[in-house]
Amino acid sequence: MGTNLHLIIIVNFIFAGLVLFIISFISLHRIALFPFRLWYGRRRNYYEFQIDQISTYQEEYDIDSLKVKNIVAKLALEDVLIQCIENSEKKDNRVFTEVYERKGLVEWRIKQLKSLYVWRRRIAADLLGKSLSRKAIVPLIVSLRDKDVDVRLIAARALGKIEAGSAIDYIISLIRDFPEKKCPTVADILIDFGEDSIPSITKALDSPDNKTRFWCVRALSEIEITDKTNLQDLEGKLVKLLSNESNRIRAYGAISLSKIGSPDKLRQIRKLLGDGSSLVRAKAASALGILRNPEAIDDLIKSLGDKIWEVNYSASRALVEFGRQIVNKLEQGLKHPQNIVRKRCKELLGELERNGMA
Amino acid sequence: MYSLLTLLAYFEVRSQRKRSFIDDYTYLRRSKLTPGISLLVPAHNEETTIVEAIKSHLRTNYPKYEVIIINDGSTDKTIEVLREEYKLKKIYRVIQTCIKTRKVKGYYISETEPNLVFIDKVNGGKADALNAGINAARYHYFMSIDADVILEKDAMLRVMKPLLENPEKNFAAGGIIRVANGCIVKKGEIKEIKLSRKPLPIFQVLEYIRAFTAGRAGFSKLKSLVIVSGAFGAFNTEQTRRIGGYEHKTVGEDMELLVRLHRRLRERKIKKYNIFFRAYPVCWTEVPETLRILGRQRNRWHRGLCDVISRHKRMIFNPRYGPIGLFSMPFFFLFEYLGPIIEMIGYIYLIYLTAFSIVDWPFFLAFLALAILWGMLLSVSAVLFEELNFKWYRKWYYIAVLIIFAIFENLGYRQLTVLWRIYGFYDFLRKKQAWGAMPRKGFQSVKS
Numbered sequence: 001m002g003t004n005l006h007l008i009i010i011v012n013f014i015f016a017g018l019v020l021f022i023i024s025f026i027s028l029h030r031i032a033l034f035p036f037r038l039w040y041g042r043r044r045n046y047y048e049f050q051i052d053q054i055s056t057y058q059e060e061y062d063i064d065s066l067k068v069k070n071i072v073a074k075l076a077l078e079d080v081l082i083q084c085i086e087n088s089e090k091k092d093n094r095v096f097t098e099v100y101e102r103k104g105l106v107e108w109r110i111k112q113l114k115s116l117y118v119w120r121r122r123i124a125a126d127l128l129g130k131s132l133s134r135k136a137i138v139p140l141i142v143s144l145r146d147k148d149v150d151v152r153l154i155a156a157r158a159l160g161k162i163e164a165g166s167a168i169d170y171i172i173s174l175i176r177d178f179p180e181k182k183c184p185t186v187a188d189i190l191i192d193f194g195e196d197s198i199p200s201i202t203k204a205l206d207s208p209d210n211k212t213r214f215w216c217v218r219a220l221s222e223i224e225i226t227d228k229t230n231l232q233d234l235e236g237k238l239v240k241l242l243s244n245e246s247n248r249i250r251a252y253g254a255i256s257l258s259k260i261g262s263p264d265k266l267r268q269i270r271k272l273l274g275d276g277s278s279l280v281r282a283k284a285a286s287a288l289g290i291l292r293n294p295e296a297i298d299d300l301i302k303s304l305g306d307k308i309w310e311v312n313y314s315a316s317r318a319l320v321e322f323g324r325q326i327v328n329k330l331e332q333g334l335k336h337p338q339n340i341v342r343k344r345c346k347e348l349l350g351e352l353e354r355n356g357m358a
Numbered sequence: 359m360y361s362l363l364t365l366l367a368y369f370e371v372r373s374q375r376k377r378s379f380i381d382d383y384t385y386l387r388r389s390k391l392t393p394g395i396s397l398l399v400p401a402h403n404e405e406t407t408i409v410e411a412i413k414s415h416l417r418t419n420y421p422k423y424e425v426i427i428i429n430d431g432s433t434d435k436t437i438e439v440l441r442e443e444y445k446l447k448k449i450y451r452v453i454q455t456c457i458k459t460r461k462v463k464g465y466y467i468s469e470t471e472p473n474l475v476f477i478d479k480v481n482g483g484k485a486d487a488l489n490a491g492i493n494a495a496r497y498h499y500f501m502s503i504d505a506d507v508i509l510e511k512d513a514m515l516r517v518m519k520p521l522l523e524n525p526e527k528n529f530a531a532g533g534i535i536r537v538a539n540g541c542i543v544k545k546g547e548i549k550e551i552k553l554s555r556k557p558l559p560i561f562q563v564l565e566y567i568r569a570f571t572a573g574r575a576g577f578s579k580l581k582s583l584v585i586v587s588g589a590f591g592a593f594n595t596e597q598t599r600r601i602g603g604y605e606h607k608t609v610g611e612d613m614e615l616l617v618r619l620h621r622r623l624r625e626r627k628i629k630k631y632n633i634f635f636r637a638y639p640v641c642w643t644e645v646p647e648t649l650r651i652l653g654r655q656r657n658r659w660h661r662g663l664c665d666v667i668s669r670h671k672r673m674i675f676n677p678r679y680g681p682i683g684l685f686s687m688p689f690f691f692l693f694e695y696l697g698p699i700i701e702m703i704g705y706i707y708l709i710y711l712t713a714f715s716i717v718d719w720p721f722f723l724a725f726l727a728l729a730i731l732w733g734m735l736l737s738v739s740a741v742l743f744e745e746l747n748f749k750w751y752r753k754w755y756y757i758a759v760l761i762i763f764a765i766f767e768n769l770g771y772r773q774l775t776v777l778w779r780i781y782g783f784y785d786f787l788r789k790k791q792a793w794g795a796m797p798r799k800g801f802q803s804v805k806s
Contacts, residue, residue, distance in 0.1 A: 008724040015731035022738045023761055026745050030754065122379070157382055181523035185382070188389045222390040309454050313496070343452045350450050 036072075043076035051080050055088075055095055068103050078105050082130045093132060100131045110139045121151045129158025137164045144170050153182050160189035168193055168200040175212045183215045190219035195227060198234065205237040214249050217241060221255040231260050242268055247277035254280070258287035266293045273299050278308040285311060289318025297322060297329055304345065305338040316344050320351065327352060359693060363576030364568075364739055370579040371571070371637040371747045378638055383515045386522070387419050393525075394422035395518060395592070396500040398491035400484050402430040404505040405439050407644065411505050412440075413546030416471060420514040425474050426491045427505075431481025445469040446476050457489040457603035465494070484588070485604035485611035492603050495595050498525070502612070504589040508538060508548060508642040517592050520634040529623075530593045530616065531634040532586030535570055536750070537563045538642035548642055553756050558652060560763045561771045562645045568740040571637065578635035582681035584620065584690065586633065588612030590641035608669070610662020617670050620682045629680060637747070653778045660698075660782030667695045668786075698779040704729075705773075733768030740764065 047066075054061045068074055081100050085093045100106060109131075112124035125143055128136040136158070143155035144167070152174055159167040168190070175186055190197045197219070204216045217238070225231075238261070241253035254269050269291065272284035285303050288296040303315035319326050326348075333345035386392055397415055401408055408427075415425050429437055440446060446466040460482035468474040479490050488502055499521060501514065517533045540554030553560055570587070577583040586593075588611065601622050604611040616633065623631055646652035667674075667690060674691050676683040712722040741760045744750065751757055 005721050005724055008721070008728055012724060012727050012731055015728070015735050019731065019734050019738050019765075022735075022742050026742055026757060026761065029745060030757070119376075126379070126382075154382075157385065184389065184391050184522070185385055187391055188385045191390060218391065340452075347450060347452045354449075 040072055040076055043073050044080060047073075047077045047080045051084055051096070051099065054099060055084070055092070058095060063099055063102050066099070066103065074105065074108065077103060078127065081105070082127065085130060085132060097132045101133050101135060106131065106133045106135050110136060113139050113143050118148045118151065121146065121148065122154050125151055125154040125158050129154070129161040132162055134162060134164070137162060137167065140164070141167050141170055144174060149178065149182065153178070153185060156186060156189055160192050163193070165193065165196050168197050169203070172200055172204045172212065172216065175215050176207075176209045180211075183211065187215045187219040187222075190216070191222045194223055195225060197223070198225070198231075202234045202237065205234070205241065210244075210246050210249065213241070213244070214246060214252070217249055217252045217256050221252045221259065223259075225260050228260055235261050235265070239265070239268055242272065247275070247280050250275065251277070251280045251283035254284045254287040255290070258290040261291075263291055263293045266291055266296060270296060270299055273303055278306075278311050281306060281308070281311045282314040285314040285318045289314075289321040292321055294322070294325060297326055301326075301329055301333050301336075301341070301345070304333070305336070305341045312340060312344060316348055319348055323352070359689065360568075360573070360736055361739070364572040364736070364743065365576075366579045367572040367575035368743060368747070370575045371743075374575075374637045375747065378516070381519055383512055383519075386515050386519065387421060387512070389421065392421050392518075392522065393499060394424070394497035395420060395514065396491070396495035396497045396595070397423060397425045397514075398488055398495070398500055398502050399425060399427045399505050400430055400487035400491065400502075401427055401432060401436055401505040402481070402484070402487070403432050403434045403436060405432075405435045407506040408436055409439060409443050410543060410546050411503075411507060412444075412474070414508040415503065415546075416473065417511060417546055418509060418514050419511050420518070422497070423473060423514070424496060425471075426477060426494055427474070428477045428479060428487040428491045430479060430484070430487040437478065440476060444471055444474055444476075451494070453494045455493050456599040457493055459486050459490040459493065462490055483606050485606040485608070488611070489603040489606070492595060492598060498595055499592055500595050500598070501590070501592040502588055503641070504643065506644050507535070507589050508543060508546060509590070510548070510640045510642075513590075513640055514592075516638050517590070517636050520632070520636065521592060521594070524632070525594070527630055528632045528634065529597050529619065530586050530591060531636055532574065532583075532591040533636050534638070534640050535566060535587055535589050536640055536642050537566055537645050539645055539647065541642065551750050551752075553751065553759055554647070556647050557763070558647055558649070559645050560759065561767055562652075564737050564740050564760065564764055564767055566645075567744050568736060572740060572743055574635040575637055577686060578633075580681060580685060581632070582686040583633050583635055584617050584682060584686045585613040586616055586635070589643055605669075608662060608665045609658050610666045613662060614666045614669065617666055617673070617682075617687075621670060621673060621679065624679045624682070649774075653781075656775055656778040657782040657785060660779040661786045663690065663694055664783055664786040667691055695783075698776045699783065701776050702780055730768045733772055734765055737764035737767045 050066055054063065066077075068077055078100070081096050084096045088096065106128070109124040109128050112120050113128075115121050115124070121143070125140060128140060140155045140159050140162075141164075144152055146152050146155065156171045156174055159171060171186060171189055175183055178186065190201065201216045201220055204212055207213055235257065238253050238257040241249050242257070244250055244253065250272065254272055257265055258269060266288070269284055269287050272280050273288075275281050275284065281303065285300060288300055297319070300315045300319050304312050306312045306315065319330075330345045330349050330352075334342055336342050336345065399412070399415065404411075412425065412427065427440065429440075446468055448464050448466050451465045460480045463478040463480065466476040466478070468476070475494065477490055477494060479487065492500060499518065501517070503509065513533060517531050520531050521528045537554070537559055538548065539556070539559035540552040541548050542550040542552065553563065574583060574585070591612065597619065598615070601618055603615075605614045605618070608614050619633075646655055667687070670687065673679045673683045674687045679687070708717075708722060708725060711717040712719065738761065741757065741764050744760070745757065751760065
C-alpha cells in the first residue's frame with residue numbers, strides 16, 4: 001500500500017506539473033507574440049493611411065517617399081496592398097499594383113519562387129497572383145514546371161488572376177499530370193479566361209489524353225460564347241466527341257455543342273437521349289433545352305418518363321426553356337400512360353401558369 | 359485514449375489549416391463547376407431562433423444552393439413567423455419519395471427568397487423531417503443543419519471541399535460546432551465572439567473543444583469517424599437515399615446514419631471511401647444555460663449513443679468493419695457507453711473502501727486527486743488546443759476564464775454529466791424515445 005501511495009503521489013505531481021506547464025505556455029505564448037502583433041499592427045495602420053492617400057491623390061503622391069525598411073514593414077505593406085486590390089474594382093486596382101511593383105515586393109516574391117522551401121514558393125506564387133502584377137507572368141509560367149504539384153496549381157491560379165492569355169496552353173498542359181481533384185481548378189481558370197481560351201481548348205481536344213479532353217470540354221460547357229463565327233473546327237471536334245468511350249466527355253460534349261452549334265446539330269444530340277449512361281441522357285436533355293429546337297419537344301416529353309430522377313428532372317427543366325410552345329404538348333401529356341410523365345406535365349403546367357405563360 | 363486523440367487531432371487540424379491556404383475558396387465560390395447543395399433545416403417550435411438562423415443560411419457565399427425548411431408539426435408560431443418574414447406561397451411539386459415519411463401537408467416557396475423552400479408536415483421527429491427534406495432535395499449533396507445554428511459565411515464551402523474533390527469516394531463531411539452563448543449576433547452573423555457570463559455555457563465551450571474538435575479530428579485522422587453532428591454535416595444525397603435515410607426510431611439519428619453508412623459500405627466490400635471532419639467550417643449554436651435543460655440534452659445524447667451501440671453491436675471488435683469495428687465502435691462502447699457506469703462504480707467503490715477502512719484516507723485522497731488532475735489535464739489541453747489552432751477568444755480575459763473553468767470542471771460539473779448519462783442509460787433501458795422540450799432563448803442581437 002505504501003509503494004502504491006507513493007506512486008500515485010508521484011503521478012499526481014507529474015499531472016499537476018503538466019497542468020501548470022500548459023497554463024504557463026499559454027500565457028507566455030500570448031506574451032511573446034504581443035510585441036510582434038503590436039509592431040505589425042502599427043505598421044499596418046500607417047500603411048493603410050498612406051495607401052488611402054495614394055489612391056485619393058494618385059499622381060500627386062510621391063510613392064518613393066513610402067519607406068519599407070524591414071521584413072515586418074514589407075509584410076504589413078503587402079497585406080494592405082493585397083487587401084486593397086481584392087476589395088477594389090478592376091479599374092481602380094492598377095494604382096495598388098503599381099505601388100506593389102515600385103516598392104520591390106514583386107522582385108522579392110519572384111526570388112522566393114526559386115526557394116528551396118516549398119511553402120515559401122507556394123506563398124510567393126499566391127501573392128504574386130493576388131498582386132495582379134504582369135511582371136510576374138514569365139516567372140509564374142516557369143513555376144508551372146515546379147516539382148511540387150501545389151506550386152504548379154497555385155501558379156496556374158495566379159496566371160488566371162493576372163489574365164495572362166499567353167499562359168493558357170501551358171495551363172491546359174498541366175491537366176494530364178494533375179490528380180483529378182485539382183483539375184476543376186484548372187477548368188475554372190479556363191472558364192475565367194472566357195472566349196480567349198477557345199483556340200487553346202480546340203487544340204487540346206485533339207489530345208490523346210482523355211482527362212485533358214474531358215476537362216477542356218467541361219470548361220467549354222460553362223463558357224459564355226458570344227462570337228460563334230469561325231468555330232467550325234471546334235464544332236467538328238465536338239461532334240466526334242459525342243461518340244467518345246467516356247460518358248463524361250459525351251455528356252459535356254453535348255452541352256458544349258448545343259452552346260456553339262447550329263440548331264441542325266439536333267440530330268446528333270437527340271441520339272444521346274437513348275444512351276446507356278444516365279449522365280449522358282440528362283445532359284443531352286439539358287442540351288436540347290439550350291438548342292430550343294421545337295423538333296425536340298416530343299423527345300423531351302418522352303424523357304420525362306425516364307426512371308432516373310436526374311434525367312427526367314433535366315428534361316423538365318429543358319422543356320421550361322420552350323415557354324408557351326409546349327403548353328399543348330403538356331396538356332396532351334396529362335393523359336400519358338406513365339404516371340411520372342403525367343405528374344411532371346402537371347408540375348410544368350403549374351410552373352408556366354405561375355410565370356404567366358400558360 | 360483521449361490524450362492520444364487530442365495529439366492526433368492537433369496534427370490533423372494544423373495540416374487542415376495549412377491546406378486551407380492552398381484550397382482557394384474564391385474559385386470554389388465563383389465556380390460554375392461547383393455542384394448545388396440542399397440545406398435541410400428541420401424545425402420544431404423554433405419561433406425564437408428560426409429567422410436569424412435562416413438569415414445566416416441565406417447569407418452563405420456558396421454559389422448554388424437551396425434552403426429547405428421542414429416544419430415538423432410545430433405547435434408554436436414557427437410557421438407564422440416564417441410566413442410573415444418570407445411571404446410563403448403554396449405550390450404543387452413532384453418529388454421522388456425514396457424514403458417513407460409521415461404525411462407532408464404542403465410545399466411552399468418564398469416570394470422574396472428564390473432559394474427558399476418550405477415543407478409543412480405532420481410531426482414525426484427530427485429524423486422523419488430530414489427524410490422528408492431528402493426526398494425533396496434537388497441537388498447531389500445535402501446538408502443537415504439545426505434550426506438554432508448560425509453558419510459562418512464560407513462554412514458550406516469549407517465543409518463541401520473534400521466532397522467535391524472526389525465525389526465517388528468521399529461521402530460525408532462534418533464541421534466544428536461552437537458555443538454562441540454570449541456572442542453578439544447581427545443579421546444572422548456572429549459579429550463578436552465572447553464568452554457567456556453564465557458558468558454552464560463556459561463549461562460546455564470546453565466540452566465542445568475537447569469532444570467535438572479534438573475528438574472528432576482525431577477520429578478523422580484515423581479514418582474512423584462515426585459521427586457527423588446533426589447540427590452541421592454534409593452528405594451525398596444518393597448514398598443516403600440508398601441506405602434508407604435517417605432512422606426515425608432513435609434519438610441519435612446523426613450517429614446512427616453514419617454508422618449504418620459505414621456498415622453497409624463495408625458489407626458491400628467497399629473499403630475505399632472517406633468521411634471527413636473539417637476543423638474550419640464553423641457553425642455556432644445556442645447551448646443550454648440551465649441545469650434542467652442541459653440534463654435533458656445529455657440524457658438524450660446518451661440514449662442516442664446507447665441505441666446506436668445496441669443496433670450495431672455486431673460491429674464491435676469485428677475486423678470485417680475495418681478501423682470502425684476495431685477502433686471507433688469499441689472506443690464508444692467502452693469509454694462512452696460503459697464509461698459513466700464504470701466511473702460511478704469507481705467513485706462508490708472508493709468511498710466504500712475508505713468508509714470500511716480497507717484503504718486509508720491518504721490513499722483515498724491521493725486517488726481522488728489523481729482522477730481530478732487527470733481530468734484537469736484534459737480540460738487545460740483543450741484550452742491549449744484552442745489557443746494554438748484557432749484563437750477565437752482573442753482577449754486575455756477569456757483565456758484566463760477558460761483556464762479557471764478548465765480547472766474547476768472536474769470538481770462537480772463532470773460528475774454531474776456522469777449522473778445525467780447514467781440516467782440516460784436507465785431511460786434507454788426503459789425504451790424512452792422522447793426528445794424533451796428544449797426552450798430557446800434566442801441569439802443576443804446588437805441593438806441599433
